[in-house]
Amino acid sequence: MIFYHGVHEMKKSTKGRKLCYSAGVMILSETDPYTILYRSAKPVLKPVLPQEKVGAIANVVFPTGIDRRNDIGQPNRFDVYYGMADDRIGVAKMEVPDVLPSGAKVNKQVKN
Numbered sequence: 001m002i003f004y005h006g007v008h009e010m011k012k013s014t015k016g017r018k019l020c021y022s023a024g025v026m027i028l029s030e031t032d033p034y035t036i037l038y039r040s041a042k043p044v045l046k047p048v049l050p051q052e053k054v055g056a057i058a059n060v061v062f063p064t065g066i067d068r069r070n071d072i073g074q075p076n077r078f079d080v081y082y083g084m085a086d087d088r089i090g091v092a093k094m095e096v097p098d099v100l101p102s103g104a105k106v107n108k109q110v111k112n
Contacts, residue, residue, distance in 0.1 A: 001096070002026045003063035003080060006043075010059065021060040022046035023082070027100065038100045045082065045092055055085025062086075 003023050010018040022043035029035035047059045062083040069077040076096045084090045 001066070001078070002028065003045075003066060005062055019059065020047060021057075021062060023061055023063045023080075025094075027096075044094065045080065047085070049084070049090075051088050051090065052084045055087030057086040060085050061090075 003025055005021055005023045007019050007021050010020050023045040024040040024042075025038075025044050026036055026040075027038040029037055045061050045063065047053050047061050052061050053059055060083065063080050064083060065081040067079045067081070068075065069079060074095075076098070078094045078096065080092045080094055082090050082092065
């Protein structure tokens with residue numbers, strides 16, 4: 001599993017251009033990591049809390065680490081550590097279902 005971040009432009013305001021940084025997820029084949037089994041169609045983590053919307057850089061969530069929670073008997077649970085508006089560090093809980101949702105599966109091979 002890979003978390004990645006992306007940026008999109010928010011509606012323009014009188015203060016000029018505003019950007020929003022969010023994160024998506026990809027699941028790669030365990031036996032062939034060049035094969036993408038799933039890619040989220042929409043962000044799985046986006047700025048919604050005040051601490052993510054206001055800070056050194058507004059409207060930013062930036063995943064930096066992930067921890068699979070086998071230690072508490074929950075192998076499908078992951079804690080995602082992320083930057084919040086370049087001002088704080090947060091943690092989000094994510095649970096991966098046994099069956100991936102339809103609609104965003106890609107089965108695509110990535111070439112070097």
